[in-house]
Amino acid sequence: MEWRRGQTLGHGSSATVSLATFPHSDDVLAVKSSELSRSESLQREQRLLSSLCSPYIVSYKGCDITTEQNKLFYNLFLEYMPFGTLLQALRRHGGRLDVSVVAGYTRQILQGIHYLHSNGLVHCDIKSTNILVGENGAKVSDFGCAKRVFDTAAPISGTPMFMAPEVARGEEQGYACDIWALGCTVIEMASGVSPWRNVADPFSVLHRIAYSGEVPEIPGFLSEEAKDFLRKCLRRNPRERWTASQLLKHPFVGELNSKSQAKEIQESNSSSPTSILEQGFWNSVEESEIHGKLIRTRSGNLGGDDRIRGLAEFSGEPGWKWNDDDGENWITSRGNNDEVRDAQSSGQPPPTDSEDSDYQPRADHIP
Numbered sequence: 001m002e003w004r005r006g007q008t009l010g011h012g013s014s015a016t017v018s019l020a021t022f023p024h025s026d027d028v029l030a031v032k033s034s035e036l037s038r039s040e041s042l043q044r045e046q047r048l049l050s051s052l053c054s055p056y057i058v059s060y061k062g063c064d065i066t067t068e069q070n071k072l073f074y075n076l077f078l079e080y081m082p083f084g085t086l087l088q089a090l091r092r093h094g095g096r097l098d099v100s101v102v103a104g105y106t107r108q109i110l111q112g113i114h115y116l117h118s119n120g121l122v123h124c125d126i127k128s129t130n131i132l133v134g135e136n137g138a139k140v141s142d143f144g145c146a147k148r149v150f151d152t153a154a155p156i157s158g159t160p161m162f163m164a165p166e167v168a169r170g171e172e173q174g175y176a177c178d179i180w181a182l183g184c185t186v187i188e189m190a191s192g193v194s195p196w197r198n199v200a201d202p203f204s205v206l207h208r209i210a211y212s213g214e215v216p217e218i219p220g221f222l223s224e225e226a227k228d229f230l231r232k233c234l235r236r237n238p239r240e241r242w243t244a245s246q247l248l249k250h251p252f253v254g255e256l257n258s259k260s261q262a263k264e265i266q267e268s269n270s271s272s273p274t275s276i277l278e279q280g281f282w283n284s285v286e287e288s289e290i291h292g293k294l295i296r297t298r299s300g301n302l303g304g305d306d307r308i309r310g311l312a313e314f315s316g317e318p319g320w321k322w323n324d325d326d327g328e329n330w331i332t333s334r335g336n337n338d339e340v341r342d343a344q345s346s347g348q349p350p351p352t353d354s355e356d357s358d359y360q361p362r363a364d365h366i367p
């Protein structure tokens with residue numbers, strides 16, 4: 001099927017995401033692209049996403065390969081989420097969301113996590129920039145770090161600020177790490193600040209998470225229900241952390257609340273621009289995120305501080321920025337320096353439809 005690349009919606013470490021429009025229909029999709037030679041991670045994401053089907057997971061819509069500016073690009077088509085990331089939703093609402101909206105989003109993210117866990121998958125990188133918002137609320141996206149729970153050979157990956165203690169120590173990365181990261185995301189949604197404050201660099205945050213015995217500070221203004229929910233998510237021992245199915249029955253996100261929460265979410269989004277013509281607005285919001293987002297770390301078999309220092313140093317490659325005021329100043333780091341540089345350069349956007357001269361889409365798999 002013929003399609004055209006439209007405006008850029010966002011940049012990740014491994015790919016650029018643009019709008020995809022279709023000449024003979026009003027359909028609009030998001031297309032996540034990277035150079036074919038560097039698309040291993042995107043193709044892995046495609047294999048995983050194409051096996052999933054849930055209203056709480058951003059839907060897979062197909063894939064293809066195009067030639068643009070004499071380069072081959074691998075393209076993964078996704079359901080378009082018009083309100084962008086949860087972090088952007090947060091910024092639009094002045095940095096924090098009403099508790100009832102937080103509860104509604106939390107329930108939806110939890111349903112996405114529950115679906116993944118029921119299918120033997122761990123997301124490994126739950127955080128506000130990997131949750132996308134549409135007309136009906138939040139969906140889980142970005143499966144670049146996801147893995148089968150029994151895949152013990154898979155490297156540790158994720159974003160240090162959201163890493164669970166057992167992950168920071170390099171012991172295990174099972175279902176419970178997504179629950180810890182959900183707790184961190186809820187704190188971010190409710191308070192507008194990073195889950196860990198006063199940390200100078202990635203080594204400090206990883207060390208603190210791994211060995212301090214502390215948990216992120218639970219905002220005092222939250223209701224008792226919300227605080228209790230967070231305490232169940234943020235237990236340092238992964239065996240004591242509640243599971244997604246237990247948490248779905250917690251009163252903070254309970255079924256009884258879900259109708260009013262859905263209404264709150266719709267109202268909260270109704271003041272936001274939805275038209276794709278207003279993408280300039282989104283792009284300007286996105287700009288503030290481009291300088292970096294997450295650290296994605298892959299650890300070797302070092303122990304204790306050496307291993308943590310290794311993780312932190314991977315995160316310190318060119319482009320790394322740490323800014324405690326904005327926990328979103330992260331870059332992705334994978335494996336070794338070459339891979340880091342490759343990942344950064346593959347993030348270069350392919351040309352948009354107005355820029356490319358030899359644009360030849362070849363949509364083999366678009367439905």
Ligand SMILES: Nc1ncnc2c1ncn2[C@@H]1O[C@H](COP(=O)(O)OP(=O)(O)OP(=O)(O)O)[C@@H](O)[C@H]1O
Nearest residue numbers: 009010011012013014015017030078079080081142
């Ligand atoms: N389906 C979508 N609809 C709308 N915008 C999207 C969609 N998918 C991604 N985006 C935008 O593109 C950005 C980058 O996407 P994504 O996080 O999937 O890329 P990535 O390369 O995997 O990033 P990361 O560095 O987190 O691994 C998102 O933060 C979001 O702003």
